[in-house]
Amino acid sequence: MMSNEKFNLFSFSGKMKIMHLSWMAFFISFVVWFNAAPLMGVIAESLGLSNGQVKTLLILNVALTIPARVIIGMVTDKFGPRLTYSILLAVCSLPCFMFALGDSFEQLALARFLLGFIGAGFVVGIRMVSEWFPANELGTAEGIYGGWGNFGSAAAAFTLPVIAIFFGGENGWRYAIGLTGLLSLVFAFIYYFNVTDTPKGSTYFKPKKIGALEVTSKGDLLLLIIMKLPMYATLGLLGWKLSPSGINMLTQEAVNLIYAGLGVVLLIDLYQTYQINKHLFDGPVPEFERYAFKQVAVLNVLYFSTFGSELAVVSMLPLYFAETFELGLAQAGMLASTYAFMNLASRPGGGWISDRFGRKPTLMLLTAGLALGYLGMAQITSEWSLPLAVVMVMGCSFFVQSGEGAVFAAVPLIKRRLTGQIAGMTGAYGNVGAVFFLTVYSLVSTQAFFYVIAASAVLGLISLLFLTEPKGHISEVNDKGEVTLISVS
Template sequence: MSDAFNIFSFKGKMKTLHLSWIAFFITFVVWFNHAPLLQAIAASLGLAPAEVKTLLILNVALTIPARVIIGMLTDRFGPRIVYSALLAVCSIPCFMFALADDFVQAAIARFLLGFIGAGFVIGIRLVSEWFPANELGTAEGIYGGWGNFGSAAAAFSLPVVALIFGGDDGWRYAIGITGVLSLLFSVVFYLNISDTPKGSTYFKPKHIGAMEVTSKGDFFFLLLMKIPMYAALALLTWKLSPAGVKMLSETTAMMCYAGLVLLYVYEVSHVWKVNKTVFKQPVEEMHRYKFKQVAVLNVLYFATFGSELAVVSMLPLFFAETFELTPVIAGMVASAYAFMNLMSRPGGGWLSDKFGRKPTLLILTAGLAVGYFAMSLVDGSWPLWLAVVAAMACSFFVQSGEGAVFAVVPLIKRRLTGQIAGMTGAYGNVGAVTYLTVLSLVDYSTFFMVIAATAVVGFVALLFMEEPKGHIAEVNEDGSVEMITVG
């Protein structure tokens, strides 16, 4: 791990970083491959506007539980196998979507494709294995920012690919090609990646199925923080029920609600099974971690990535309606928001490495609140260039904040990094579902104000976070203890 941090190198840890962000980039291309082709898809399949909106909601639905599940699998089986399998398996619903003949087939495929959105958490654990604490924020930022750019790359390239093939089926070829790309790269990734540098130990959790906590209070805190994830899935069910877009019948919706309650009860029993020992004997001080650290990061990712997913979905329409632009021009103007990812997210990680995790997050979260407050004031009387500048400034704080959040995640408890990243990542999707639901009920100005208000809540929560410092203890298979420097 002594080799220098050189972005132009393709050896050792840098090779791992480059292959990781490319894998993440491909997952985002596949996850958002429908967005730029929606008009062609709607015309080809004869979809009503409500059905198009339903596809957008279904696309993010499964990602909430998927990120938690994939986080657990990553900690247990290692990033190499899990990422390769995810890329290969998720090419199947991608091909299903490309071959869909009606709304129901497209909806099922889109729902299953939400699983590929969980790929992000795998790379967080993998990168943390290869980079020391003083480079981790920058490395995770590059992984997240360059990978995240896959959605913008899809928006630019896939309509061109569809045009090249031409005809009514052009969109099918474009989407099919992304599935082929995912399948091929799964092999490349498997053949070229190793979970840790040579001689390093890959620490695994003692149990799979629930996150370990190290105190009684944290046991109840964990159960409390699980509730919003179930609430977001209930919100999605409501959106698809007769009260919303009428995709589910009243009976099916009620069965979904009952299923979510039973699932939560099952999860409570599983958390108890994994953590009941903390009620019998206290965990040694050196092996403890504070779950409040995870909870604060969850809230911050709700506001940052949650708002990014929601805003990317609505920004072209916002610019088109506010400034009377054509859809093409509005799309290009709105893409400025996603473009910021290339530099902002690595920038947030780098600032964290340089100036400390907590101070960086405090400044970026304050900027986030101010940025969205400014966006709430944008109307037709503003010059267009100023509105674009406001959107880009807001985007800088959003994406730098995401980078800064994941500069902290791997420093809490190494063997649980996948699970922590999974839960924090899932909160981003919970935020997206919440904000998109708010958007369907209020005007644009109120929508931006709501995000600004949640950023203020995030700022207050952040005051309770502790700067990672010193070491975290992990136990080797032979029982010896290894100390990992975190700050």
């Protein structure tokens, strides 16, 4: 039974308390995940790290997030978001402390690799918010959760250097990063003791099996397998970046070992996927239990373009502004931050529009705007006035981040008991997009980079032709074998 209290953003009770605590948990997870980037110059100087080692740490920071989002999605569906988020925040404080205390590149590298897991925290709150809010408010609530939580990366960039300076000395960065770990550990307990997985009287529906995503037809099983391949290819691409052909931080033998390991994990994953879904070969799934996996595939493609491009553009925009308009790096960084600041309003805005005008029409409109926005950014040259360039960037970012909000307004409406896993896979595709676009950026001109993102948005627009607007109810079976209808309209 959904909470039917009024949606009041300034309330801190009932479902609003759950939403606020959840975006705070997401915010903290992103502060921890991105705590090293704004301090990397000081860290490198303190420990004598080379440019190659710094680049390696930044790559390792995202390497584990792709599989982690899938895994955390499964765990969330099985054990509930309350327990999952609390344990994730507590456990990931440990590699945060490990990084703060590290004295060698090897220690830092292991800590950064493990910290990639906290980037999966986003997935947990998607399921939590979907349990507490009705369909006509879900897009807005998920948008606030995603937009305000996502701002944690920007908050880390602004506050952690100041904290490091406050503590002073060459070890100031250690205190700054250690404090983020302490914040994560403390909030794990706050979250656990102040939320519940569902409103009183509601049923928390769980997947029948854990280990891989359930699908409901043979065609969907094939599509699921196809959609897994880009995630593994992206992990292989990260391995290539560490190879002698990339930044030359690992020997070719070590990289080949990574490739072999990925191949083994892929085979295990495919076998597990078959085991979870082998009942499909025994006969059709009852009509009331079916869902269309094409819905998930389309949302994956859209998040690849939206969140993937956001992560990539945020990484390159300061230097782009500095070079194009001959600005100092500090001034360029401040102007580029307008792209990330839009998250606070744009992502909730995308969810709100989706609640009012429907999931598919909103996604069509925002994806078209995204394509046009990046085409516009590709036209920016030094001949443009700086204010006009900033307006173009902010306009593009509105469509990018509103699109993210609209994607996750649709995710919880596909299959309730699988929401965590679906959110995990869609979220992972955002990271796949980021790695892909940043790789493209390293190979082509900035103008071509923006054109490639625009082309991916056009592909997303085409894929939307296959999306079906959620209607009516989701059918779920409770622990007693009773069929329950959950409204999604």
